[in-house]
Amino acid sequence: MSLLTGFAQPIEQAQHAFRLMLKALSEPGVTVTLGDGPVWPPLNAADTAALLTLADGETPIHLCPALHCEQVLTNIRFHTGAPLADTPAAIRFALWDGSLQAADLSQLPYGSDISPEFGATLLVQVSSLTAGAPLRLSGPGIERQRLISPELPAALRDYLLERPHRFPLGIDVLLTCGEQLIAIPRTTHLEAC
Numbered sequence: 001m002s003l004l005t006g007f008a009q010p011i012e013q014a015q016h017a018f019r020l021m022l023k024a025l026s027e028p029g030v031t032v033t034l035g036d037g038p039v040w041p042p043l044n045a046a047d048t049a050a051l052l053t054l055a056d057g058e059t060p061i062h063l064c065p066a067l068h069c070e071q072v073l074t075n076i077r078f079h080t081g082a083p084l085a086d087t088p089a090a091i092r093f094a095l096w097d098g099s100l101q102a103a104d105l106s107q108l109p110y111g112s113d114i115s116p117e118f119g120a121t122l123l124v125q126v127s128s129l130t131a132g133a134p135l136r137l138s139g140p141g142i143e144r145q146r147l148i149s150p151e152l153p154a155a156l157r158d159y160l161l162e163r164p165h166r167f168p169l170g171i172d173v174l175l176t177c178g179e180q181l182i183a184i185p186r187t188t189h190l191e192a193c
Contacts, residue, residue: 002071002074003074003075003078004038004039004040004071004075005038006038006052006075006079007037007038007052010052013036013037013049013052014052014053017034017037017049017050017052017053018053018054020032020033020034020181021034021050021053021054021174021181021183024174024181024182024183025141025172025183025185026141027141027142028137028139028140028141028142028146028182028183028184028185028187028188029137029142029146029147029148029182029184029188030146030182030183031129031180031181031182032180032181032182033179033180033181034046034049034050034179034180034181035179037049037052037179038052040071040072040075040076041071042066042067042069042072043067043072043095043125044125044176044177044178044179045178045179046174046176046177046178046179046180046181047095047123047125047176049179050093050123050174050176050181051076051079051080051082051093051095052079052080054093054121055076055080055081055082055093056080056081056082057080057081057082057083059080059082059092059093060082060083060084060085060086060090060091060092060093061076061082061083061084061085061091061092061093061094061095062084062085062088062091062093062094062095063084063094063095064094064095064096064097064099064100064104065099066097066099067095067096067097067125088107088108088109089109090109091107091108091109091120092118092120092121093120093121093122093123094108094120094121094122094123095123095124095125096122096123096124096125096153097124097125098124098125098126098127098151098153099153100124100153100155100156101153101155102155102158102159104155105122105155105156105159105171108120108122108171110165110169110170110171111168111169111170112169113168113169116168116169116170119169119170119171119172119186120171120172121171121172121173121174122156122171122172122173122174123174123176124152124153124156124173124174124175124176125176125177126150126151126152126153126175126176126177127151127177128150128151128177129148129149129150129151129175129177129180129182130149130150131149131151132149132150132151132152133149133157133192133193134147134148134149134192134193135147135148135149135150135157135160135161135190135191135192135193136190136191136192136193137184137188137189137190138188138189138191139187139188139189140185140187140188141185141187141188142188147193148182150175150177150182152175156173160173160184160190161190161191161192163186163189163190165186167186167187168186169186170186171186172184172185172186173185
């Protein structure tokens with residue numbers, strides 16, 4: 001276990017990363033690069049930047065078994081103060097890899113009609129953002145349509161195509177690969193191509 005570095009210039013880098021993530025969320029399917037930051041293996045650079053930018057003491061986190069290690073936990077606690085979620089309903093950020101299953105998705109909070117903002121944000125490390133089956137995106141932030149082709153876990157692909165919860169309920173998805181990130185907010189409609 002070792003303490004790894006956070007942002008070298010915390011204010012400037014967090015602001016820059018926040019603007020890039022906001023761009024990705026407001027323009028679903030657009031790839032942004034969260035470079036010049038640290039990496040906390042087994043997390044990739046984009047997940048590390050997202051945690052350093054968005055997580056704090058009031059942001060309960062869930063890590064999948066492959067990403068749940070003492071080094072990651074130590075650095076999350078030290079650099080962000082974010083606690084681990086003690087129940088599925090408390091999760092605000094969930095970090096997964098390709099092992100994500102439908103049962104894992106069903107445990108994430110989707111918000112309520114009164115408080116849709118309590119739906120979780122799901123960060124998924126994928127092996128590629130360009131080598132998977134193509135998907136057509138439409139909705140807010142997309143002029144007509146946008147095509148993406150990330151390599152998604154089957155359960156996540158099914159969830160995104162079906163969207164079992166009516167808007168404004170649901171989860172926001174951030175797909176990461178290395179330093180790159182694509183956002184698929186709950187407002188985005190997806191179709192298989």
